[in-house]
Amino acid sequence: MGRNLYLKWSIYMIMLNKEFIDTLSMRYVWIDGELIPEEKAVVPILTHALHYGTSVFEGIRAYWNADDAELYIFRARDHYARFQNSAKIMGMRINYGIDDLVRATVELLRANGFREDVYIRPIAFVSANTINLDIRGLRVTTAIIAIPFGRYLEPKGVRAKVVSWLRIHNSMFPIQAKVGGIYVNSVLALIDAKNSGFDEAIMLNRDGYVAEGSGENIFIVKNNTLYTPPTYDSILEGITRATVIEIAKDLGLNVIEKRITREELYTADEVFLTGTAAEITPVVDIDGRVIGDGKPGPITLKIRNYYMDIVHGKVDKYRHWLIPVY
Numbered sequence: 001m002g003r004n005l006y007l008k009w010s011i012y013m014i015m016l017n018k019e020f021i022d023t024l025s026m027r028y029v030w031i032d033g034e035l036i037p038e039e040k041a042v043v044p045i046l047t048h049a050l051h052y053g054t055s056v057f058e059g060i061r062a063y064w065n066a067d068d069a070e071l072y073i074f075r076a077r078d079h080y081a082r083f084q085n086s087a088k089i090m091g092m093r094i095n096y097g098i099d100d101l102v103r104a105t106v107e108l109l110r111a112n113g114f115r116e117d118v119y120i121r122p123i124a125f126v127s128a129n130t131i132n133l134d135i136r137g138l139r140v141t142t143a144i145i146a147i148p149f150g151r152y153l154e155p156k157g158v159r160a161k162v163v164s165w166l167r168i169h170n171s172m173f174p175i176q177a178k179v180g181g182i183y184v185n186s187v188l189a190l191i192d193a194k195n196s197g198f199d200e201a202i203m204l205n206r207d208g209y210v211a212e213g214s215g216e217n218i219f220i221v222k223n224n225t226l227y228t229p230p231t232y233d234s235i236l237e238g239i240t241r242a243t244v245i246e247i248a249k250d251l252g253l254n255v256i257e258k259r260i261t262r263e264e265l266y267t268a269d270e271v272f273l274t275g276t277a278a279e280i281t282p283v284v285d286i287d288g289r290v291i292g293d294g295k296p297g298p299i300t301l302k303i304r305n306y307y308m309d310i311v312h313g314k315v316d317k318y319r320h321w322l323i324p325v326y
């Protein structure tokens with residue numbers, strides 16, 4: 001009998017342990033006010049957004065600072081403000097305000113217990129099951145997903161191709177809105193670049209001026225001055241772009257927003273890309289032309305170091321951009 005009991009107890013412990021391990025590896029996502037296991041967060045096949053790209057989304061990063069034992073969300077309020085604007089432009093109603101979404105994000109990161117860098121993906125999508133294009137009044141589901149995330153592009157520098165697909169023009173699509181459907185433009189651009197052996201795509205706009213990367217804004221450096229395309233040149237008004245424009249002053253750098261031609265890319269001293277995922281990524285080659293001396297330039301590196309200090313909470317002046325999770 002003693003042996004039987006021991007056997008039962010062992011089996012019970014194994015089951016308990018398995019459940020415990022499952023809990024540890026389970027990731028939560030936030031959907032319309034609830035935290036649920038990621039594998040339960042599935043959508044039906046007729047979901048409107050799946051067919052027509054009727055979603056708006058954001059990409060936000062949170063950085064782990066081991067010295068502070070703290071996870072900092074970078075510019076969450078600015079991202080959620082853009083999120084709201086994207087939905088407004090599309091005529092979609094998100095039932096949560098900026099404060100609600102920031103709170104939900106903190107709650108989600110805590111529930112997952114992240115102690116590493118993470119990428120946060122809020123999305124609001126037309127979740128009604130219909131083939132009707134008239135989305136007025138249709139149900140919108142809001143979700144926030146967070147995943148551990150390292151680098152998106154090679155920090156030692158990428159080789160970029162100016163692809164033949166143009167950036168969709170402002171007059172054809174409200175490209176200030178971060179809408180799911182518009183990303184087919186980026187997908188086509190990126191696979192064009194990759195198929196030609198490059199790492200990243202640079203898209204021109206309809207007028208032939210430089211617009212942006214597949215998921216990044218672009219800056220060039222010439223004689224210690226930064227240049228970046230203006231917001232009316234069919235670009236997404238990036239939050240990292242705005243950050244660079246603001247912090248460049250601290251480094252004694254002038255920033256000019258102006259139209260940029262393709263040949264200006266080739267002859268720049270330095271070129272770099274900015275984005276939440278890409279952070280500050282040097283471009284060392286464009287269409288086979290070596291940029292500068294083919295290595296990440298000193299100004300790009302200076303900006304990247306400063307940016308990395310800021311996002312990790314090491315620069316007091318910009319701590320208002322950070323929301324601590326713990």
Ligand code: PY5
Nearest residue numbers: 059215216217236238239240275276277
């Ligand atoms: N331009 C495009 C087309 C983008 O998709 C992005 C961001 C940016 C510029 C930069 O914007 P921000 O600085 O506000 O992030 N792209 C997303 C990102 O999270 C998705 C990349 C796959 O970086």
